[in-house]
Amino acid sequence: xxxxxxxxxxxxxxxxxxxxxxxxxxxxxxxxxxxxxxxxxxxxxxxxxxxxxxxxxxxxxxxxxxxxxxxxxxxxxxxxxxxxxxxxxxxxxxxxxxxxxxxxxxxxxxxxxxx
Amino acid sequence: xxxxxxxxxxxxxxxxxxxxxxxxxxxxxxxxxxxxxxxxxxxxxxxxxxxxxxxxxxxxxxxxxxxxxxxxxxxxxxxxxxxxxxxxxxxxxxxxxxxxxxxxxxxxxxxxx
Numbered sequence: 001x002x003x004x005x006x007x008x009x010x011x012x013x014x015x016x017x018x019x020x021x022x023x024x025x026x027x028x029x030x031x032x033x034x035x036x037x038x039x040x041x042x043x044x045x046x047x048x049x050x051x052x053x054x055x056x057x058x059x060x061x062x063x064x065x066x067x068x069x070x071x072x073x074x075x076x077x078x079x080x081x082x083x084x085x086x087x088x089x090x091x092x093x094x095x096x097x098x099x100x101x102x103x104x105x106x107x108x109x110x111x112x113x114x115x
Numbered sequence: 116x117x118x119x120x121x122x123x124x125x126x127x128x129x130x131x132x133x134x135x136x137x138x139x140x141x142x143x144x145x146x147x148x149x150x151x152x153x154x155x156x157x158x159x160x161x162x163x164x165x166x167x168x169x170x171x172x173x174x175x176x177x178x179x180x181x182x183x184x185x186x187x188x189x190x191x192x193x194x195x196x197x198x199x200x201x202x203x204x205x206x207x208x209x210x211x212x213x214x215x216x217x218x219x220x221x222x223x224x225x226x227x228x
Contacts, residue, residue, distance in 0.1 A: 002159070033216075043206065043218040056214045090160060099213040101148040101167075106160035 004107035006091050012113045018079040021110045025093030032074040038087035050098035086114045117142045119209050121219035128197055129227050136192045136222045138207030147211035149190045155203040197226045
């Protein structure tokens with residue numbers, strides 16, 4: 001158990017809908033990272049927050065957004081969902097200075113299925 | 116641009132065999148970090164090792180060992196005396212700046228009893 005928690009574990013929704021994925025980092029970690037794992041794209045970095053501020057941005061679609069709250073938990077919002085958004089979404093956290101080179105500890109993931 | 120290549124898509128071994136998972140990376144940066152993660156059938160990603168580009172010493176942790184060779188841009192992972200519980204997908208990853216982390220496509224290891 002990495003100490004990173006993600007809810008929900010599974011999510012099934014329809015095309016065009018909007019969902020919110022939640023992540024709580026390990027105690028004391030200020031950085032939160034979001035990744036998408038799909039069969040065709042593999043593991044892709046989406047976005048990183050450090051102590052409430054966006055720090056790095058990867059291949060995140062404009063339909064997706066994220067934020068990190070004062071209590072350091074983070075939410076990933078996915079809107080206008082398409083079939084191709086079906087994937088496993090991971091959150092990770094780290095205790096370093098907020099760089100991508102810090103060791104990241106991953107949560108169990110949220111499996112999103114868009115029907 | 117950063118790139119990680121794990122050429123072995125799937126490997127199957129019999130328990131107690133040694134197995135090496137290959138990882139080749141590309142980056143123009145002189146300072147970078149390499150990682151290995153394990154994804155067992157349960158789905159979570161488990162951190163195994165982080166190595167920076169200035170530390171070329173090989174590392175051993177129990178049955179696991181890592182061979183980092185800058186000359187060939189490789190960071191290979193060996194499991195000695197494999198066990199059924201080692202069955203998983205293993206990912207190599209590279210981060211060379213503070214804007215990205217690139218994962219390889221992964222190698223699925225199956226250890227048969």
